Amino acid sequence: MIINLIGFLIIPLIGIMALILNNYTKSTSQKNITIISMCSTAVLFLVGLVYGFGGFDVSLVQSLDFSFSLVTNSLSTPFILLSVFVPLIAIISLNREKSESSTIFHIFYMLAYMSAIIVFISGNLISLFLFWEVTVLSMFFIISLFGDGANKRSAMKFLIFTQFGSLTLLGAFILVFIYTGSFSLTTLFATASSIPSIVSYTIFIFILVTALIKMPVFPLHEWLPDAYLSAPMSGTVFLSAVMSKLGGYILILFGLELFPSILHRFSIPLLILGIIAVIYMAFAASGQKNLKSMLSYSSAFYMGLVFIGIVSTSVSAVTGSVILMVSHSFIIASLFAMSSMLFSRIGTHDIYKSGGVMKRMPVLTFFFVFMVFATLGVPGLSNFVGELLIFIGSYSVFPFVLVSLVGLLVATNYYLNSVRKIFYGTLHSSLKKISDISLVEIFGLSLFSFFVILIGLYPSLIIGSFGVI
Amino acid sequence: MLFFILLPAIIATLLIPLFRKEYSFIVSITGTALSLILSGYHFYAGFGKIIEQSYTWMTVNGYSIVLSTVSNNLTLFMATLVSFISLMVLIFSTFYMKKEPQKRFYAEMSFFIFSMLGLVISNSLLLFFVFWEFIGVSSYLLIGFWYSKEAPSAAGKKALVITRIGDMALLAAIIILFTAVHTFSLSSILNELSVIPPATMAIVSVLLITAAFSKAAQFPFYTWLIDAMEGPTPVSALLHSATMVAAGAYLAVLVLPIIQSAGMTGLVTGFGFLTSLIAAFLALRERHFKKILAYSTMESLAFMFLAIGTANTGGAVFYLFTHAVFKSLLFFVSGVLALSFGTYDIYKIKSRGSRKSWVLIPSLIGFLSLSAIPPFMSFFAHLSITYGFNFYENVGFVVISFLTALFAFRAFFIIFSSNRSRPTLKDPAAYFPVYILAAVSSVGGSFLLFFNNLLPIQYRLDMFSYLSLVAAALGIYMALELFYYKKASRMVAKLYLLSDRIANYRYDNILLYTGNSIVGFGEVVAEFDNVLARSFSRLAASAMYLSSKSRRIQNGDALSYIDAIFIGMVALLLLVVVML
DSSP states (O other), rough: EEEEHHHHHHHHHHHHHHHHHHHHHHOOOOOHHHHHHHHHHHHEEEEEEEEOOOOEHHHHHHETTEEEEOOOOEEEEEEEEHHHHHHHHHHOOOOOOOTTTTTHHHHHHHHHHHHHHHEEEEEEHHHHHHHHHHHHHHHHHHHHHHOSHHHHHHHHHHHHHHHHHHHHHHHHHHHHHHHSSBHHHHHHHHHGGOOOHHHHHHHHHHHHHHHHTTTTTTTTTTHHHHHHHHSOHHHHHHEEEHHHHHHHHHHHIIIIIIHHHHHHHHHHHHHHHHHHHHHHHHHHHHOBHHHHHHHHHHHHHHHHHHHHHHOOOOOHHHHHHHHHHHHHHHHHHHHHHHHHHHHHHHHHGGGOOOOHHHHHHOOOOHHHHHHHHTTTOTTTHHHHHHHHHHHHHHHTTTTTGGGGHHHHHHHHHHHHHHHHHHHHHOOOOOTTTTEEEEEEEEOOHHHHHHHHHHHHHHHHHHHSSSOOO | OGGGGGGHHHHHHGGGGOOEEEEEEHHHHHHHHHHHHHHHHHHHHTTTOOOEEEEEEETTTTEEEEEEEESSSHHHHHHHHHHHHHHHHHHHHHHHHTTOOOOHHHHHHHHHHHHHHHHHBBOOHHHHHHHHHHHHHHHHHHTSTTTTTTHHHHHHHHHHHHHHHHHHHHHHHHOOOOOOOOOOBHHHHHHHHGGSOOHHHHHHHHHHHHHHHHHHHHSSHHHHHHGGGSSSSSHHHHHHTSHHHHHHHHHHHTHHHHHHHTTTTHHHHHHHHHHHHHHHHHHOOOOOHHHHHHHHHHHHHHHHHHHHHHHOOHHHHHHHHHHHHHHHHHHHHHHHHHHHSEEEEEEEEHTTOOOTTTTTHHHHHHHHHTTOOSSSHHHHHHHHGGGGOOOHHHHHHHHHHHHHHHHHHHHHHTTOOSOBBBOOOOOOOHHHHHHHHHHHHHHHGGHOOOOOOSSSOOOOOOOOHHHHHHHHHHHHHIIIIIISSSOOHHHHHHHHHHHHHHHHOOOOHHHHHHHHHHHHHHHHHHHHHHHHHHHHHHHHHHHHHHHHHHHTOOOOHHHHHHHHHHHHHHHHHHHHHOOE
């Protein structure tokens, strides 16, 4: 039973249709429908892992070479893994959101979910770009309609930034089409050498800008603090866990596979940029007083490491980057989820305004400390494998990448500081009545932890799932 | 299979949550006892053999990332020692931690023991690093065990942050070595040292020395060790004897050929002397019993580094063994006294009447061991530490012997000098480990005679050994006069003044300053980023303004957007179906 990739489009669409119908009949909660359709997608993915995926290809506009084609390439599987599971587990664990009962929210969430998966399996640049845009728009609406604080402004800022990134992506695609006459990924790789060098440099720069904005990497990260902070938690999870990975995916697919020689030439300057970005983000994160902002900057810090791995062009480092992206996706999603669980109980994101929470919430504390260790790269948990491979690979290209270990050191300090301020110490008098997390939340966090341990102990699962790059 | 040694400890960690909390110590002790039996068996069966076992973790880019263990005399001896001391500590814990929430404690202890056992049998540097990190993490959890108090949680954090400097250094060293020789296996790396260029060697050695020093609490990393006394006493006993700090010395023993070929041994000895001097002086003015022991740990570790720096690994390992026994003994004593009298302050212990306590004899044995008085085992260890010393090092060591005896017996005489006496707690779980360790401490010196079968070790009884002994005896005599008979109080005051002056140079302030400036720098960067983000927000705001002009096109009803997108999607799908 080979799973046809079109299933990843159809099942979520059925889910969206059910959401719209249910809006009138109100027979069950919208969240259940979302979870059920996401679960079906996940089952589809798991069955496909066992029996294999079948490609899907139908030509729509011959003259433009616009075909709707879905194929798995050497990179897809790890990315589908994260984009299928992380939003699902996040929506299971986040059950005190104010957006919970809104139909619109669930529709946009499903749309973003579906389009992110489709981006990772698109075999045609036009469909890739279309679904890329849908994720951006869905996130724009999620932030703008369900966020808090300066949500409207943050959403607009997010839109402007990422739309600029999309614009450069579109520009790159058009240039590619002009010089190769094809939008199809497979023919593209065969004919990429025919692109004149000046054009290929331009395309490369365009792709690079897109990736820098999307991941985001310093100095194009200005949308991040606002968007992450004002988005509802499920939106933040999606932004950090899935959308930032779109940038990494694009960079590997087009930067590295399409123009390896250009990336190779720019390797050292880009590595220097990566190191600066990593150190900058580490310090920026350490200066935050708000847990959500701290996690946002820390997320950007890890994407900086991913960036270092990719631009070093070393095979081990790129492998490490992919592993780190998958791993970071699960870890940061669970950390954001836990910060939301905390917020719904103690009512503040401020690290310095609570204390002693462990006394009332030992289970949450356990998971939080566990995930902090995971994110700090304790061996046996998933981040370590990614970091190790990135450093091994990129060290031989540019020895000074080891400087970014300082960033990990700073991260140790601020993560442990936040753990200490929030969970340890004497219980804050206003928090006497808070209760520990519910079984459903424990279930969600256990699922996250399961993946973190699984990838940490058997990284070969991920390495084996993608072909030689 | 060597890794069977580890299984009982990790299984115990995983099982403890399933049991009722009254039984958690049974699970933990059973696990460690099994580990002890297994390592003892391996030690017996594998004596004199070298067996490497490896497991390919993953293959990337044609390079296999291999985790391997090695069973040889050194690793098996260490495994036996670690599980023996751990067992003693766990038995003592049933006495000390009776009134505490136990599940978490025993689970964390078992995990810690698992990590240390894994560390000593690792051959692959990567596997070594894995367990090295586990040790750091579990020590963080154990030191901060009493999380609701301010000081322990701060101490735990400090311990992990400072030792993580070493962790990152070790990781960097491993990566550099891997890039040079494409293997993680320590035995292969040591065989291929000649391939590595000298500059790389120098960097790697400095990184490795940093790693070892940070874990072993040597200058300038030592402050975490003193603060770590906030943890429960069994934890201190475990961390300070055969495990965490010993891991640093053990790393240096393993990578000594690298340090030697980079010509950095002088660095190790130099810092060793510096640390031992600082520790001895700081211990002189300390009132907190456990902190005195912590300073003496620093000093003992420095002795190991002195031996390592003079290429005398046998002596270092023998001293590690000796130190593990008498230091855990002394910590147990401090724990018994603290539980009985409710304080660690040596003057308060004295005034509350400790004279006729049953721990008097064991602690005398412990302190005599610490001061290296024969026939106690550390005297024999000193004979072998000093084997490779040159003249100046020998002279320095004599001075340090004097200081050691002085601060050790200062503590002893102060604690037991009052005539008042009150009953001390007596519990089989307390005196069983104490007596066993006291016995080993008393007769253990004879191990030196056949230690040579185990590891190459050399020792010599020369003029300086006698001089050190005389100096130590002098130190004890002086402590007796000064602190027991309380003569020459002006001299004591001067001594304290000197010690205070050194304390003022303590690295704490510099460290604190560094820490604060890093945090401050973080705040500056965060503020800068905030400004940056705000300036881009203006851009967004102007876009909002522009868009308000064209509001009529958008009706603001999100559902209609969704409908549009959805219709588009369905149309796309229909188109697809039609085209099929």
